Amino acid sequence: MPTLRSGRQLVAAVRAVLLATVVLGLVYPLVMVGLAQLIAPSRADGSLVTRDGSTVGSSLVGQAFTSEAGDALPQYFQSRPSASDYDGAASGGSNLGPNSSDLVGAITERREQVAAFNDVTPDQVPADAVTASASGLDPGISPAYAELQVARVAEARGASPSDVTALVDGATHGRDLGFIGAPYVNVLELNLALDERYGTAG
Known part of the structure; x- marks a missing residue:
């Protein structure tokens, strides 16, 4: 039984x-x-974005706007850093804590590079310009970081800062449902708007 x-x-x-x-x-x-x-x-x-029949990215995933040598292109707005090089298969942060000397060193170096690239002082560089998001795939930057880049992009494009600022405003999104998160600027959307208006040569 x-x-x-x-x-x-x-x-x-x-x-x-x-x-x-x-x-x-x-x-x-x-x-x-x-x-x-x-x-x-x-x-x-996947919120894929296409131009002229080709997929150029996703509105939900950040990407680098650099030359083949890996140098940041002055005619484009730059995304925030990524610990995974914007690789969706390796999404994640660096796992370094605030007391990590490696993290502090990396942030200091990034701040100096961003300041020099945009011709501003290091104290003007916002936090998201030197720190990666938890996923490493954040497609947006803060309005403050976008504003910091306007003069450099305008000069590289031969455009007026006010016209570039208008494009930034068009790519700026508010809080989800009006109260979740913070306003952000979608970098891919903004850079595509720049190309559409001024051409890809910069």
Whole structure:
């Protein structure tokens, strides 16, 4: 009798595992994908941004605007640093704490580089210009960091700072639902607007 009861319990357990696998591993994901495609198809597909038939990035993922040698291009607004080099497969931060000498050194070096690149003093450089987001994929920068870059981009583009500022305003997004997070400027959106208006040569 105990053996029979144990056999029934084993069968019931296997059935429960199989049912949970089908429902949670197959049915539920497919339903969620279907709902996502119905409610927000663009976001479900990765919020890809295309120009002239080619995918140039995602509005949800940051990217670098550098030359082939890795130098920041002066005619483009620069994203915040990324501990993963904007690689979605390696998303994450540096895991260095505020007492890390490596982190302090990196921030100091970045601050000096950003200040020199934008012809400002180091104390004018905002925090997001020298620190990576937790994911390393943040697509936006603070309005303060965008404002810091306006003069440099305007000069490189042969444009007036006021015209570039207007483009910054157009790429600025407010808080989600009016109270979540902070306002940000989508860098890819802004740089594409620059190219559309002034051309890609800069």
